[in-house]
Amino acid sequence: MGAISETLVNLWQSSGFSMLFDDWRNLIMIVLACVLLYLGIVKKFEPLLLVGIAFGMLLTNLPGGGLYHPELWDAIMDGTKTYGAVLAEGGLLDILYIGVKTSVYPCLIFLGVGAMTDFGPLLANPKSLLLGAAAQLGIYCAFILAVLLGFNGNEAASIGIIGGADGPTAIFLTSILAPHLLGAIAIAAYSYMALIPMIQPPIMRALTTEKERQIKMDQMRTVSKKERIVFPIVVVIFTVLLLPSVAPLLGMLMLGNLLRECGVTERLSDTAQNALMNIVTIMLSVSVGATTVGSRFLTASTLKIVALGLFAFCFSTVGGLLLGKLLCKLSGGKINPLIGSAGVSAVPMAARVSQVVGQKSNPTNYLLMHAMGPNVAGVIGSAVAAGFLLAIFG
Amino acid sequence: MTVTLAESLGYSILGMAVVFVMLVLLMVVIFAMGKAMTQGKKRQPAAPAASEAPAAPVPAPAPDPKAGKVPARGSLGDVDLHTVDDRTAAILMAIVADKMGAPLNELRFISIKEIQ
Numbered sequence: 072m073g074a075i076s077e078t079l080v081n082l083w084q085s086s087g088f089s090m091l092f093d094d095w096r097n098l099i100m101i102v103l104a105c106v107l108l109y110l111g112i113v114k115k116f117e118p119l120l121l122v123g124i125a126f127g128m129l130l131t132n133l134p135g136g137g138l139y140h141p142e143l144w145d146a147i148m149d150g151t152k153t154y155g156a157v158l159a160e161g162g163l164l165d166i167l168y169i170g171v172k173t174s175v176y177p178c179l180i181f182l183g184v185g186a187m188t189d190f191g192p193l194l195a196n197p198k199s200l201l202l203g204a205a206a207q208l209g210i211y212c213a214f215i216l217a218v219l220l221g222f223n224g225n226e227a228a229s230i231g232i233i234g235g236a237d238g239p240t241a242i243f244l245t246s247i248l249a250p251h252l253l254g255a256i257a258i259a260a261y262s263y264m265a266l267i268p269m270i271q272p273p274i275m276r277a278l279t280t281e282k283e284r285q286i287k288m289d290q291m292r293t294v295s296k297k298e299r300i301v302f303p304i305v306v307v308i309f310t311v312l313l314l315p316s317v318a319p320l321l322g323m324l325m326l327g328n329l330l331r332e333c334g335v336t337e338r339l340s341d342t343a344q345n346a347l348m349n350i351v352t353i354m355l356s357v358s359v360g361a362t363t364v365g366s367r368f369l370t371a372s373t374l375k376i377v378a379l380g381l382f383a384f385c386f387s388t389v390g391g392l393l394l395g396k397l398l399c400k401l402s403g404g405k406i407n408p409l410i411g412s413a414g415v416s417a418v419p420m421a422a423r424v425s426q427v428v429g430q431k432s433n434p435t436n437y438l439l440m441h442a443m444g445p446n447v448a449g450v451i452g453s454a455v456a457a458g459f460l461l462a463i464f465g
Numbered sequence: 466m467t468v469t470l471a472e473s474l475g476y477s478i479l480g481m482a483v484v485f486v487m488l489v490l491l492m493v494v495i496f497a498m499g500k501a502m503t504q505g506k507k508r509q510p511a512a513p514a515a516s517e518a519p520a521a522p523v524p525a526p527a528p529d530p531k532a533g534k535v536p537a538r539g540s541l542g543d544v545d546l547h548t549v550d551d552r553t554a555a556i557l558m559a560i561v562a563d564k565m566g567a568p569l570n571e572l573r574f575i576s577i578k579e580i581q
Contacts, residue, residue: 197495200488207484211477215470224468293573298502302495309494313487451491452484459483463476464466 090134096365097132104129104360107258116265120238120356124258127360131164138162139361144172148250164361167354172250176355177243178323183348184239184450185303185327186340188418192444194298195291199410201394203448206414207456208390209234213383214460220375225249228460230376233260234383235453236267236415242359243320244457248464254363255373259380264417270381271388271412271424278392279408283399284432286407288441299332310455316465317458324450387415391445413442416449545576553577 083089091097107125111118131139139162146152157165170176193199214231222230229245229252241260245253263270275284303325311318330340395411409429413421422442429438468476546554554577562569 194495194499197492197499200492200495201485204481204485204488207481211480214480215473215477218468218470218473224466224473227468227473294499295502298499301498301502305494305498306491309491310487313490314483448488452488455484455487456480459480463480 085135087133087135093134094365096369097134098365099369100128100132100363100365104132110262110265117261119352120261121265123353123356124261124360127164127357128254128363129360130357131361131363132365136162139164139168139364141362141364141367144168144250147172164358167358168361170351170354171242171246171253171358174243174246174319176351176358177239177246178319179347179351180239180355181320181323181454182327183343183351184418185324185329186331186343187348188324188328188331188447188450189443190302190328190447191294191299192291192440193447194294194302196441196444198398198406199444200448200451201398202391202411202414202445203416203450203452204414205394205411206387206391206445206449207235207452209383209385209387209415210453210456210460212386213379216382217375217379220379222372222375225464226252228464229256230379231383232256232453232457232460233263233376233380234387234415235449235456236260236264236384236387236417236421237450237453238264239355240320240416240453240457242355244460247461250362251367252372252376253359254368255376256380257359258363259377263380263384264420267384267415267417267420268424268427270384271415271421272428274385274388275392275409275412275424275428278389279396281432283396283408284429285436286399286404287433287436288407288410288438289405291440296332296334300329300334303329303332306451310451314455314458314462316461317454320454320457321451324454384415388412391415391449407436407438407441410438410442410445414445414449414452416446416453418446418450419443421449422446544574547576547578549577549579 104125107121107128110116111121111125130136140160143152143157143161143165147154147156154169157169210231211234212231213234214227217227217230218224225248229241229249232241232244233256235241238257238260242253242257245256249256307322307325310321327340327343330336330343391411391414392408393411394414395406395408398406398411399408407429409425410422413425415421422439422445425442426437426439429436544554544558549557554574557577558569558572558574561574562572565572
């Protein structure tokens with residue numbers, strides 16, 4: 072009888088239930104993970120990533136699982152342990168996290184994004200690149216504000232990049248500059264990307280007149296196959312020579328696009344767009360979610376990051392719109408300033424928002440393809456901004 | 466790395482400038498690339514033009530079904546019609562748009578040819 076009760080007590084003590092109340096923060100994180108799962112599954116907020124992130128968050132905060140060990144990564148950062156220790160002592164999510172820490176996942180995601188992206192609208196209207204540049208304003212505004220709020224340079228740069236509205240870029244930069252903030256920054260970035268249809272329209276309406284929103288843009292020219300093939304090669308040579316730190320992101324983005332456009336690698340393009348993209352998305356999202364250990368995530372810094380992320384998104388939208396208005400004036404009213412807000416990358420959500428807002432003012436207005444130009448330019452712009460911050464703080 | 470407010474302002478101005486310079490240069494490169502390619506395209510058809518379709522689009526109210534290709538004006542450029550009359554071409558384009566679930570003005574038809 073005594074042996075049985077002792078076994079039951081041991082069983083209870085080794086179970087997660089007995090450890091669940093050791094740290095109240097784990098309980099809050101489990102509730103938060105369930106809320107994020109609800110938002111991803113029911114409200115469809117960036118479900119492909121948010122569901123994985125939320126599940127990673129859930130797994131890492133269930134006590135006793137031993138899937139992720141933040142102290143192991145601290146030791147690696149200090150240099151007291153090497154990556155070999157992860158294989159020897161780490162859990163499943165520690166091993167998956169190596170792909171984040173070494174920037175392999177964000178770069179592979181960019182390969183898939185490149186294979187899925189049609190740069191035709193950008194090639195047809197290269198002025199879109201200006202809007203893609205202007206919409207990086209939020210990155211630097213949030214950077215300054217983060218410094219004001221007491222973050223150091225590396226942390227402020229990682230927080231600022233949320234304004235680029237590009238998840239893989241944010242993860243790429245943060246995993247190098249401020250890995251301890253990775254969970255909060257990734258969640259803020261993807262949550263706000265999902266909320267773009269709610270964040271952008273009020274700003275768009277406030278900064279543009281009804282007359283400007285009604286502007287119909289001319290049909291774009293046809294882009295030849297040759298131009299589409301040469302474009303990724305020219306971009307990669309040009310940008311990497313100018314700013315070598317953008318090589319991992321833009322190199323993979325342009326390789327993916329070349330696979331799509333060259334016409335002789337359909338199978339590789341298909342793999343990059345579908346199978347590879349899906350596999351990496353699962354690993355990336357779960358391992359990023361795993362970094363949100365309650366004791367480290369539930370801090371004042373996280374709340375500040377969430378607020379700064381929203382600020383960054385808003386100012387990026389403002390930057391794109393203001394340059395859109397300027398181009399509208401300079402072109403004699405031929406450019407609808409609404410396409411400027413699509414300069415925050417978030418492909419294709421931001422372009423869709425430009426289309427919807429434009430169509431509300433003029434139901435015969437089709438801005439989608441015009442907005443896709445600044446939208447894909449924003450991807451290049453945010454990668455360049457990340458490359459610059461990496462060159463300064465890396 | 467600790468950064469002061471003044472430094473953060475400096476980095477931000479420099480960062481924005483780098484992004485703009487990079488993308489403006491890229492814009493110039495794309496403009497030049499587009500110009501070079503469209504000029505090359507214009508030069509190419511000069512020799513065999515006689516046997517090909519006329520350069521200017523022709524409305525072609527009732528083309529002879531036995532004739533060669535006839536360009537017809539569409540919402541997205543011109544469509545080369547090969548032994549197909551306007552009415553049949555319009556019906557075919559409407560069917561394709563319907564099957565694809567896409568508005569006709571967002572589709573680009575290059576040529577329509579009857580296979581015999």
